[in-house]
Amino acid sequence: MNLEKQVEQFKSLQETLSAYHIAGSLINWDMSTGGSKKGMGYRAKAIGIFTMKAFEIQTSDEMKTCLDVIGSRLEDVDEVIKRMYVLHKKEYDKNMKIPKDEARAYAELQAKSQIIWEEAKEAQDYSMFKDILGEIIEYQKKFVNYRGFEGHPYNPLLDDYEEGMTVEILDEYFENLKKHIVPLLKEITATELPYNTSFLTNSFPVDKQKEFCIKLMGDLGFDYDAGEVKESVHPFTNGLNVNDVRLTVRYFENLMTSSVFSAAHEGGHAIYEQNIDPKFEFTGLDTGVSSGIHESQSRTYENIICRSKAFWNYYYPTLKTFFPDELSEVTVEDFYAGINKVENSFIRVEADELTYSLHIIIRYEIEKAIMSGEVTVDNLPTLWNEKVKEYLDLDVPNDELGVLQDVHWSFGLFGYFPTYSIGSAYASQFAYYLKEAVNFDEDLEKGNYENVNNWLKEHIHQYGSLKTPEQLMIEATGKRFDSKYYVEYLTNKYKSLYNL
Numbered sequence: 001m002n003l004e005k006q007v008e009q010f011k012s013l014q015e016t017l018s019a020y021h022i023a024g025s026l027i028n029w030d031m032s033t034g035g036s037k038k039g040m041g042y043r044a045k046a047i048g049i050f051t052m053k054a055f056e057i058q059t060s061d062e063m064k065t066c067l068d069v070i071g072s073r074l075e076d077v078d079e080v081i082k083r084m085y086v087l088h089k090k091e092y093d094k095n096m097k098i099p100k101d102e103a104r105a106y107a108e109l110q111a112k113s114q115i116i117w118e119e120a121k122e123a124q125d126y127s128m129f130k131d132i133l134g135e136i137i138e139y140q141k142k143f144v145n146y147r148g149f150e151g152h153p154y155n156p157l158l159d160d161y162e163e164g165m166t167v168e169i170l171d172e173y174f175e176n177l178k179k180h181i182v183p184l185l186k187e188i189t190a191t192e193l194p195y196n197t198s199f200l201t202n203s204f205p206v207d208k209q210k211e212f213c214i215k216l217m218g219d220l221g222f223d224y225d226a227g228e229v230k231e232s233v234h235p236f237t238n239g240l241n242v243n244d245v246r247l248t249v250r251y252f253e254n255l256m257t258s259s260v261f262s263a264a265h266e267g268g269h270a271i272y273e274q275n276i277d278p279k280f281e282f283t284g285l286d287t288g289v290s291s292g293i294h295e296s297q298s299r300t301y302e303n304i305i306c307r308s309k310a311f312w313n314y315y316y317p318t319l320k321t322f323f324p325d326e327l328s329e330v331t332v333e334d335f336y337a338g339i340n341k342v343e344n345s346f347i348r349v350e351a352d353e354l355t356y357s358l359h360i361i362i363r364y365e366i367e368k369a370i371m372s373g374e375v376t377v378d379n380l381p382t383l384w385n386e387k388v389k390e391y392l393d394l395d396v397p398n399d400e401l402g403v404l405q406d407v408h409w410s411f412g413l414f415g416y417f418p419t420y421s422i423g424s425a426y427a428s429q430f431a432y433y434l435k436e437a438v439n440f441d442e443d444l445e446k447g448n449y450e451n452v453n454n455w456l457k458e459h460i461h462q463y464g465s466l467k468t469p470e471q472l473m474i475e476a477t478g479k480r481f482d483s484k485y486y487v488e489y490l491t492n493k494y495k496s497l498y499n500l
Protein backbone atom coordinates (compact mmCIF):
# COMPACT_ATOMS: atom_id res chain seq x y z
CA MET A 1 0.00 0.00 0.00
CA ASN A 2 1.27 3.43 -0.97
CA LEU A 3 2.33 5.34 2.14
CA GLU A 4 2.10 8.80 0.59
CA LYS A 5 -1.42 8.17 -0.62
CA GLN A 6 -2.47 6.97 2.84
CA VAL A 7 -0.90 10.01 4.50
CA GLU A 8 -2.90 12.28 2.16
CA GLN A 9 -6.06 10.32 2.92
CA PHE A 10 -5.32 10.51 6.66
CA LYS A 11 -4.87 14.31 6.47
CA SER A 12 -8.07 14.64 4.51
CA LEU A 13 -10.06 12.62 7.09
CA GLN A 14 -8.61 14.82 9.82
CA GLU A 15 -9.57 17.99 7.93
CA THR A 16 -13.17 16.83 7.78
CA LEU A 17 -13.06 15.98 11.49
CA SER A 18 -11.66 19.44 12.23
CA ALA A 19 -14.43 21.03 10.17
CA TYR A 20 -17.10 19.11 12.11
CA HIS A 21 -15.42 20.12 15.32
CA ILE A 22 -15.46 23.80 14.33
CA ALA A 23 -19.13 23.62 13.32
CA GLY A 24 -20.13 21.89 16.56
CA SER A 25 -18.11 24.32 18.66
CA LEU A 26 -19.65 27.32 16.94
CA ILE A 27 -23.15 26.07 17.62
CA ASN A 28 -22.18 25.40 21.22
CA TRP A 29 -20.70 28.89 21.51
CA ASP A 30 -23.93 30.31 20.19
CA MET A 31 -26.01 28.23 22.63
CA SER A 32 -23.97 29.39 25.60
CA THR A 33 -23.75 33.06 24.75
CA GLY A 34 -27.23 34.18 23.89
CA GLY A 35 -28.76 32.03 21.15
CA SER A 36 -32.57 31.84 21.45
CA LYS A 37 -33.98 29.65 24.20
CA LYS A 38 -36.57 28.08 21.95
CA GLY A 39 -33.85 27.16 19.47
CA MET A 40 -32.04 24.90 21.97
CA GLY A 41 -33.57 21.72 20.56
CA TYR A 42 -32.62 22.15 16.91
CA ARG A 43 -29.10 23.25 17.79
CA ALA A 44 -28.59 20.28 20.10
CA LYS A 45 -29.81 17.99 17.31
CA ALA A 46 -27.33 19.50 14.85
CA ILE A 47 -24.47 19.02 17.32
CA GLY A 48 -25.57 15.42 17.82
CA ILE A 49 -25.43 14.82 14.05
CA PHE A 50 -21.97 16.36 13.74
CA THR A 51 -20.74 14.26 16.66
CA MET A 52 -22.15 11.10 15.06
CA LYS A 53 -20.56 11.94 11.69
CA ALA A 54 -17.21 12.51 13.37
CA PHE A 55 -17.54 9.18 15.19
CA GLU A 56 -18.29 7.44 11.87
CA ILE A 57 -15.09 8.84 10.35
CA GLN A 58 -13.01 7.97 13.39
CA THR A 59 -14.16 4.35 13.25
CA SER A 60 -14.39 3.99 9.45
CA ASP A 61 -12.65 1.42 7.25
CA GLU A 62 -10.73 4.29 5.61
CA MET A 63 -9.40 5.29 9.01
CA LYS A 64 -8.45 1.72 9.78
CA THR A 65 -6.49 1.42 6.52
CA CYS A 66 -4.68 4.70 7.22
CA LEU A 67 -3.77 3.56 10.72
CA ASP A 68 -2.60 0.13 9.52
CA VAL A 69 -0.40 1.51 6.77
CA ILE A 70 1.02 4.48 8.68
CA GLY A 71 1.46 2.36 11.81
CA SER A 72 3.66 -0.07 9.89
CA ARG A 73 5.85 2.75 8.49
CA LEU A 74 6.15 5.15 11.44
CA GLU A 75 9.86 5.69 10.85
CA ASP A 76 9.05 7.12 7.40
CA VAL A 77 6.56 9.84 8.43
CA ASP A 78 7.19 13.26 9.99
CA GLU A 79 6.55 14.10 13.65
CA VAL A 80 3.15 15.68 12.96
CA ILE A 81 1.78 12.59 11.19
CA LYS A 82 3.32 10.37 13.83
CA ARG A 83 1.61 12.23 16.65
CA MET A 84 -1.70 12.34 14.76
CA TYR A 85 -1.35 8.58 14.32
CA VAL A 86 -0.78 7.98 18.05
CA LEU A 87 -3.83 10.03 19.03
CA HIS A 88 -6.14 8.54 16.39
CA LYS A 89 -4.99 4.99 17.06
CA LYS A 90 -5.79 5.39 20.74
CA GLU A 91 -9.24 6.77 19.96
CA TYR A 92 -9.91 4.10 17.34
CA ASP A 93 -8.99 1.21 19.63
CA LYS A 94 -11.07 2.65 22.43
CA ASN A 95 -14.13 3.13 20.23
CA MET A 96 -13.91 -0.28 18.61
CA LYS A 97 -13.78 -2.11 21.93
CA ILE A 98 -17.10 -0.71 23.15
CA PRO A 99 -20.19 -2.35 21.57
CA LYS A 100 -22.10 0.23 19.52
CA ASP A 101 -25.50 -0.45 21.10
CA GLU A 102 -24.05 0.04 24.58
CA ALA A 103 -22.32 3.26 23.52
CA ARG A 104 -25.64 4.55 22.18
CA ALA A 105 -27.59 3.55 25.31
CA TYR A 106 -24.95 5.27 27.41
CA ALA A 107 -25.18 8.49 25.36
CA GLU A 108 -28.96 8.53 25.89
CA LEU A 109 -28.48 8.02 29.60
CA GLN A 110 -26.04 10.95 29.71
CA ALA A 111 -28.53 13.20 27.94
CA LYS A 112 -31.21 12.44 30.56
CA SER A 113 -28.96 12.47 33.56
CA GLN A 114 -28.01 16.13 33.60
CA ILE A 115 -31.60 17.30 34.02
CA ILE A 116 -32.17 14.79 36.82
CA TRP A 117 -29.00 16.02 38.54
CA GLU A 118 -30.21 19.64 38.26
CA GLU A 119 -33.56 18.75 39.83
CA ALA A 120 -31.94 16.73 42.61
CA LYS A 121 -29.50 19.53 43.35
CA GLU A 122 -32.27 22.07 43.53
CA ALA A 123 -34.27 19.83 45.86
CA GLN A 124 -31.08 19.10 47.87
CA ASP A 125 -31.99 15.46 47.56
CA TYR A 126 -29.34 12.97 46.45
CA SER A 127 -31.82 10.07 46.42
CA MET A 128 -33.42 11.54 43.26
CA PHE A 129 -30.10 11.26 41.41
CA LYS A 130 -28.80 8.05 42.93
CA ASP A 131 -30.31 5.50 40.52
CA ILE A 132 -29.22 7.14 37.29
CA LEU A 133 -25.77 7.82 38.74
CA GLY A 134 -25.56 4.11 39.58
CA GLU A 135 -26.37 3.24 35.95
CA ILE A 136 -23.73 5.65 34.64
CA ILE A 137 -21.15 4.12 36.96
CA GLU A 138 -22.04 0.60 35.83
CA TYR A 139 -21.47 1.62 32.19
CA GLN A 140 -18.16 3.24 33.05
CA LYS A 141 -17.00 0.09 34.80
CA LYS A 142 -18.08 -2.08 31.87
CA PHE A 143 -16.36 0.20 29.34
CA VAL A 144 -13.15 0.16 31.32
CA ASN A 145 -13.21 -3.63 31.27
CA TYR A 146 -13.84 -3.71 27.52
CA ARG A 147 -10.94 -1.36 27.00
CA GLY A 148 -8.55 -3.25 29.26
CA PHE A 149 -6.14 -1.56 31.64
CA GLU A 150 -2.97 -1.93 33.63
CA GLY A 151 -2.96 -1.44 37.38
CA HIS A 152 -6.02 0.28 38.81
CA PRO A 153 -9.36 0.31 36.89
CA TYR A 154 -9.42 4.12 37.34
CA ASN A 155 -6.28 4.43 35.18
CA PRO A 156 -7.86 4.47 31.69
CA LEU A 157 -10.26 7.22 32.79
CA LEU A 158 -7.42 9.33 34.15
CA ASP A 159 -5.53 8.81 30.90
CA ASP A 160 -8.56 10.04 28.90
CA TYR A 161 -8.01 13.57 30.24
CA GLU A 162 -4.33 13.49 31.13
CA GLU A 163 -2.26 11.29 28.88
CA GLY A 164 -0.02 9.03 30.95
CA MET A 165 -1.64 9.83 34.31
CA THR A 166 -2.15 6.91 36.70
CA VAL A 167 -3.38 6.18 40.22
CA GLU A 168 0.21 5.31 41.10
CA ILE A 169 1.40 8.84 40.24
CA LEU A 170 -1.62 10.57 41.73
CA ASP A 171 -1.61 8.65 45.01
CA GLU A 172 1.91 9.88 45.67
CA TYR A 173 1.05 13.41 44.54
CA PHE A 174 -2.09 13.78 46.65
CA GLU A 175 -0.53 12.12 49.71
CA ASN A 176 2.33 14.60 49.67
CA LEU A 177 -0.09 17.48 49.21
CA LYS A 178 -2.29 16.33 52.07
CA LYS A 179 0.69 15.84 54.34
CA HIS A 180 1.68 19.49 53.94
CA ILE A 181 -1.54 21.37 53.26
CA VAL A 182 -3.84 19.94 55.94
CA PRO A 183 -1.55 21.02 58.85
CA LEU A 184 -0.75 24.36 57.16
CA LEU A 185 -4.46 25.01 56.80
CA LYS A 186 -5.00 24.28 60.50
CA GLU A 187 -2.33 26.85 61.37
CA ILE A 188 -3.87 29.41 59.02
CA THR A 189 -7.44 29.03 60.24
CA ALA A 190 -6.20 29.67 63.77
CA THR A 191 -4.67 32.99 62.63
CA GLU A 192 -6.32 36.33 61.92
CA LEU A 193 -5.25 38.18 58.78
CA PRO A 194 -4.08 41.63 59.89
CA TYR A 195 -5.77 43.35 56.93
CA ASN A 196 -9.17 44.78 56.16
CA THR A 197 -10.71 42.54 53.50
CA SER A 198 -14.33 43.65 53.87
CA PHE A 199 -14.20 45.21 50.37
CA LEU A 200 -14.49 41.71 48.86
CA THR A 201 -18.29 41.66 49.04
CA ASN A 202 -18.91 45.36 48.42
CA SER A 203 -20.83 46.47 45.36
CA PHE A 204 -18.84 47.22 42.18
CA PRO A 205 -20.77 48.34 39.06
CA VAL A 206 -20.83 45.47 36.56
CA ASP A 207 -20.23 47.67 33.49
CA LYS A 208 -17.00 48.93 35.06
CA GLN A 209 -15.97 45.36 35.91
CA LYS A 210 -16.43 44.44 32.25
CA GLU A 211 -14.33 47.35 31.04
CA PHE A 212 -11.60 46.45 33.50
CA CYS A 213 -11.57 42.74 32.61
CA ILE A 214 -11.38 43.51 28.89
CA LYS A 215 -8.39 45.76 29.52
CA LEU A 216 -6.73 43.25 31.85
CA MET A 217 -6.95 40.37 29.37
CA GLY A 218 -5.61 42.56 26.58
CA ASP A 219 -2.67 43.68 28.72
CA LEU A 220 -1.90 40.09 29.70
CA GLY A 221 -1.61 39.15 26.05
CA PHE A 222 -5.04 38.19 24.69
CA ASP A 223 -5.23 39.31 21.05
CA TYR A 224 -8.68 40.80 20.32
CA ASP A 225 -8.02 40.60 16.59
CA ALA A 226 -7.84 36.84 16.95
CA GLY A 227 -10.74 36.21 19.29
CA GLU A 228 -13.69 37.59 21.17
CA VAL A 229 -15.13 37.82 24.67
CA LYS A 230 -18.75 37.36 25.73
CA GLU A 231 -20.62 36.51 28.90
CA SER A 232 -22.02 33.18 30.11
CA VAL A 233 -23.13 31.56 33.37
CA HIS A 234 -20.20 29.13 33.36
CA PRO A 235 -17.07 30.77 31.94
CA PHE A 236 -15.23 28.76 29.31
CA THR A 237 -12.78 29.09 26.44
CA ASN A 238 -13.36 27.76 22.97
CA GLY A 239 -10.32 27.61 20.72
CA LEU A 240 -11.62 27.16 17.19
CA ASN A 241 -8.38 28.19 15.54
CA VAL A 242 -5.30 30.18 16.58
CA ASN A 243 -6.93 33.18 14.94
CA ASP A 244 -10.36 32.59 16.44
CA VAL A 245 -10.28 31.96 20.19
CA ARG A 246 -13.45 32.77 22.10
CA LEU A 247 -13.94 33.02 25.81
CA THR A 248 -16.60 33.99 28.29
CA VAL A 249 -16.51 35.71 31.65
CA ARG A 250 -19.25 36.07 34.26
CA TYR A 251 -19.70 39.14 36.41
CA PHE A 252 -21.12 39.50 39.91
CA GLU A 253 -21.85 42.92 41.32
CA ASN A 254 -20.89 41.82 44.84
CA LEU A 255 -17.96 39.64 43.93
CA MET A 256 -15.77 41.85 41.77
CA THR A 257 -12.58 39.88 42.38
CA SER A 258 -14.30 36.67 41.32
CA SER A 259 -15.06 38.28 37.92
CA VAL A 260 -11.48 39.53 37.62
CA PHE A 261 -9.97 36.12 38.32
CA SER A 262 -12.38 34.28 36.06
CA ALA A 263 -11.24 36.68 33.29
CA ALA A 264 -7.56 36.07 34.09
CA HIS A 265 -8.22 32.31 34.16
CA GLU A 266 -10.04 32.10 30.82
CA GLY A 267 -7.60 34.65 29.40
CA GLY A 268 -4.82 32.17 30.25
CA HIS A 269 -6.57 29.33 28.42
CA ALA A 270 -7.11 31.63 25.45
CA ILE A 271 -3.54 32.97 25.26
CA TYR A 272 -2.34 29.34 25.17
CA GLU A 273 -4.62 28.60 22.20
CA GLN A 274 -3.65 31.81 20.36
CA ASN A 275 0.07 31.05 20.73
CA ILE A 276 -0.06 27.61 19.09
CA ASP A 277 2.00 27.37 15.91
CA PRO A 278 -0.38 28.01 12.97
CA LYS A 279 1.25 25.17 11.04
CA PHE A 280 -0.88 22.73 13.09
CA GLU A 281 -4.12 24.09 11.65
CA PHE A 282 -6.51 21.28 10.64
CA THR A 283 -4.19 18.56 11.98
CA GLY A 284 -6.09 18.11 15.23
CA LEU A 285 -2.87 19.15 17.03
CA ASP A 286 -3.97 22.79 16.99
CA THR A 287 -5.26 22.75 20.55
CA GLY A 288 -3.87 22.35 24.07
CA VAL A 289 -2.47 18.88 24.67
CA SER A 290 -4.38 17.86 27.80
CA SER A 291 -6.77 19.14 30.43
CA GLY A 292 -3.95 19.31 32.99
CA ILE A 293 -1.59 21.30 30.76
CA HIS A 294 -4.44 23.58 29.70
CA GLU A 295 -5.38 24.18 33.30
CA SER A 296 -1.72 24.85 34.14
CA GLN A 297 -1.76 27.78 31.71
CA SER A 298 -5.02 29.27 33.01
CA ARG A 299 -3.69 28.94 36.57
CA THR A 300 -0.41 30.54 35.58
CA TYR A 301 -2.24 33.69 34.52
CA GLU A 302 -4.87 33.53 37.25
CA ASN A 303 -2.68 32.60 40.22
CA ILE A 304 1.04 32.75 39.54
CA ILE A 305 0.75 36.12 37.77
CA CYS A 306 -2.48 37.78 38.85
CA ARG A 307 -2.55 36.71 42.49
CA SER A 308 1.03 37.87 43.08
CA LYS A 309 2.06 40.97 45.00
CA ALA A 310 4.39 42.12 42.22
CA PHE A 311 1.51 42.14 39.73
CA TRP A 312 -0.73 44.35 41.87
CA ASN A 313 2.09 46.68 42.87
CA TYR A 314 1.92 47.83 39.26
CA TYR A 315 -1.69 47.11 38.34
CA TYR A 316 -3.58 48.24 41.44
CA PRO A 317 -3.58 51.96 40.53
CA THR A 318 -5.18 50.97 37.21
CA LEU A 319 -7.90 49.03 39.02
CA LYS A 320 -8.48 52.06 41.23
CA THR A 321 -9.11 54.30 38.21
CA PHE A 322 -12.10 52.04 37.43
CA PHE A 323 -13.37 52.07 41.02
CA PRO A 324 -12.06 55.29 42.63
CA ASP A 325 -14.83 55.50 45.26
CA GLU A 326 -15.24 51.79 45.95
CA LEU A 327 -11.51 51.29 46.57
CA SER A 328 -10.64 54.66 48.08
CA GLU A 329 -10.03 53.15 51.54
CA VAL A 330 -8.46 49.90 50.34
CA THR A 331 -4.65 49.73 50.26
CA VAL A 332 -2.77 47.46 47.88
CA GLU A 333 -1.79 45.35 50.90
CA ASP A 334 -5.46 44.93 51.86
CA PHE A 335 -6.28 44.05 48.29
CA TYR A 336 -3.52 41.47 47.99
CA ALA A 337 -4.53 39.88 51.31
CA GLY A 338 -8.19 39.88 50.26
CA ILE A 339 -7.62 38.06 46.97
CA ASN A 340 -5.50 35.43 48.73
CA LYS A 341 -7.54 34.99 51.86
CA VAL A 342 -7.91 31.37 52.94
CA GLU A 343 -11.30 30.09 54.00
CA ASN A 344 -12.64 26.58 54.42
CA SER A 345 -15.71 26.38 52.24
CA PHE A 346 -18.10 23.76 50.91
CA ILE A 347 -18.01 24.73 47.26
CA ARG A 348 -15.04 23.80 45.08
CA VAL A 349 -15.43 26.57 42.51
CA GLU A 350 -15.39 29.20 45.24
CA ALA A 351 -12.34 27.78 47.00
CA ASP A 352 -9.09 29.73 47.41
CA GLU A 353 -5.77 28.59 46.03
CA LEU A 354 -4.77 26.72 49.17
CA THR A 355 -7.94 24.75 49.92
CA TYR A 356 -8.74 24.11 46.25
CA SER A 357 -6.72 20.93 46.00
CA LEU A 358 -8.36 19.52 49.14
CA HIS A 359 -11.67 19.69 47.27
CA ILE A 360 -10.07 17.73 44.45
CA ILE A 361 -8.56 15.14 46.80
CA ILE A 362 -12.07 14.41 48.11
CA ARG A 363 -13.34 13.75 44.56
CA TYR A 364 -10.23 11.80 43.59
CA GLU A 365 -10.45 9.44 46.54
CA ILE A 366 -14.16 8.90 45.99
CA GLU A 367 -13.83 8.27 42.24
CA LYS A 368 -11.02 5.83 42.90
CA ALA A 369 -13.19 3.98 45.43
CA ILE A 370 -16.10 3.95 42.96
CA MET A 371 -13.99 2.39 40.23
CA SER A 372 -12.50 -0.25 42.53
CA GLY A 373 -15.96 -1.06 43.92
CA GLU A 374 -15.08 -0.04 47.47
CA VAL A 375 -18.06 2.29 47.70
CA THR A 376 -21.61 1.98 46.38
CA VAL A 377 -23.88 4.80 45.24
CA ASP A 378 -25.85 4.41 48.47
CA ASN A 379 -22.85 5.39 50.55
CA LEU A 380 -21.55 8.30 48.48
CA PRO A 381 -23.03 11.17 50.54
CA THR A 382 -21.78 9.64 53.80
CA LEU A 383 -18.29 9.15 52.42
CA TRP A 384 -18.33 12.66 50.96
CA ASN A 385 -19.35 14.26 54.23
CA GLU A 386 -16.74 12.30 56.19
CA LYS A 387 -13.97 13.49 53.92
CA VAL A 388 -15.11 17.12 54.05
CA LYS A 389 -14.99 16.87 57.83
CA GLU A 390 -11.54 15.29 57.78
CA TYR A 391 -9.83 17.66 55.31
CA LEU A 392 -11.80 20.89 55.61
CA ASP A 393 -13.21 20.52 59.11
CA LEU A 394 -16.75 21.36 57.98
CA ASP A 395 -20.11 19.69 58.59
CA VAL A 396 -21.96 19.40 55.28
CA PRO A 397 -25.54 20.65 55.87
CA ASN A 398 -27.14 19.27 52.69
CA ASP A 399 -26.43 17.45 49.42
CA GLU A 400 -26.49 20.63 47.34
CA LEU A 401 -23.45 21.89 49.26
CA GLY A 402 -22.05 18.38 49.29
CA VAL A 403 -22.08 15.47 46.90
CA LEU A 404 -24.42 17.11 44.36
CA GLN A 405 -22.50 20.35 43.84
CA ASP A 406 -20.65 19.50 40.61
CA VAL A 407 -22.23 18.62 37.26
CA HIS A 408 -19.37 16.31 36.11
CA TRP A 409 -20.65 12.92 37.30
CA SER A 410 -24.03 13.50 35.68
CA PHE A 411 -22.42 13.11 32.28
CA GLY A 412 -20.01 10.43 33.31
CA LEU A 413 -16.95 12.64 33.63
CA PHE A 414 -14.90 10.41 35.92
CA GLY A 415 -11.16 11.05 35.89
CA TYR A 416 -11.50 14.72 35.03
CA PHE A 417 -11.36 16.37 38.48
CA PRO A 418 -7.71 15.51 39.18
CA THR A 419 -6.62 17.59 36.16
CA TYR A 420 -7.76 20.75 37.98
CA SER A 421 -5.29 20.10 40.77
CA ILE A 422 -2.54 18.74 38.52
CA GLY A 423 -2.89 21.93 36.49
CA SER A 424 -2.00 24.05 39.53
CA ALA A 425 0.88 21.74 40.37
CA TYR A 426 2.22 21.81 36.80
CA ALA A 427 1.91 25.60 36.87
CA SER A 428 4.13 25.78 39.98
CA GLN A 429 6.77 23.57 38.42
CA PHE A 430 6.77 25.58 35.18
CA ALA A 431 6.85 28.81 37.21
CA TYR A 432 9.91 27.70 39.16
CA TYR A 433 11.92 27.43 35.94
CA LEU A 434 10.24 30.42 34.33
CA LYS A 435 11.42 32.51 37.29
CA GLU A 436 14.97 31.23 36.79
CA ALA A 437 14.87 32.38 33.16
CA VAL A 438 13.20 35.80 33.44
CA ASN A 439 13.10 38.57 36.04
CA PHE A 440 9.56 37.67 36.96
CA ASP A 441 8.85 40.09 39.83
CA GLU A 442 10.75 42.96 38.23
CA ASP A 443 8.87 42.55 34.97
CA LEU A 444 5.51 42.40 36.74
CA GLU A 445 6.36 45.47 38.81
CA LYS A 446 6.79 47.30 35.50
CA GLY A 447 3.67 45.88 33.88
CA ASN A 448 5.78 43.99 31.37
CA TYR A 449 4.35 40.55 30.50
CA GLU A 450 6.27 40.01 27.30
CA ASN A 451 9.16 37.96 28.70
CA VAL A 452 6.78 35.74 30.64
CA ASN A 453 4.54 35.22 27.60
CA ASN A 454 7.51 34.48 25.38
CA TRP A 455 8.84 31.85 27.78
CA LEU A 456 5.45 30.14 27.99
CA LYS A 457 5.01 30.30 24.23
CA GLU A 458 8.47 28.93 23.55
CA HIS A 459 8.30 26.06 26.06
CA ILE A 460 4.61 25.14 26.06
CA HIS A 461 2.12 27.02 23.90
CA GLN A 462 3.64 26.76 20.43
CA TYR A 463 3.56 22.95 20.44
CA GLY A 464 -0.20 22.55 20.70
CA SER A 465 -0.73 18.80 21.07
CA LEU A 466 2.51 17.76 19.36
CA LYS A 467 4.22 16.71 22.59
CA THR A 468 2.79 14.67 25.44
CA PRO A 469 2.28 16.40 28.82
CA GLU A 470 5.26 14.52 30.18
CA GLN A 471 7.52 15.52 27.26
CA LEU A 472 6.53 19.16 27.67
CA MET A 473 7.30 19.05 31.37
CA ILE A 474 10.68 17.37 30.96
CA GLU A 475 11.76 19.60 28.09
CA ALA A 476 10.64 22.83 29.82
CA THR A 477 11.91 22.05 33.33
CA GLY A 478 14.41 19.22 32.92
CA LYS A 479 12.41 17.17 35.43
CA ARG A 480 9.44 14.86 35.51
CA PHE A 481 6.30 16.07 37.24
CA ASP A 482 7.08 16.52 40.93
CA SER A 483 4.67 17.69 43.63
CA LYS A 484 7.46 19.40 45.62
CA TYR A 485 7.25 22.59 43.52
CA TYR A 486 3.57 23.05 44.29
CA VAL A 487 3.98 22.29 48.00
CA GLU A 488 6.87 24.75 48.16
CA TYR A 489 4.96 27.46 46.29
CA LEU A 490 1.88 27.17 48.53
CA THR A 491 3.90 26.93 51.75
CA ASN A 492 6.07 29.97 50.96
CA LYS A 493 3.19 32.08 49.75
CA TYR A 494 0.82 31.44 52.65
CA LYS A 495 3.41 31.39 55.43
CA SER A 496 4.50 34.80 54.28
CA LEU A 497 0.96 36.18 53.93
CA TYR A 498 -0.10 34.87 57.34
CA ASN A 499 3.21 35.64 59.10
CA LEU A 500 3.69 32.02 60.18
Ligand SMILES: [Zn+2]
Binds near residue numbers: 265269295298
Ligand atom coordinates in the same frame (compact mmCIF):
# COMPACT_ATOMS: atom_id res chain seq x y z
ZN1 LIG B 1 -9.93 26.25 33.38
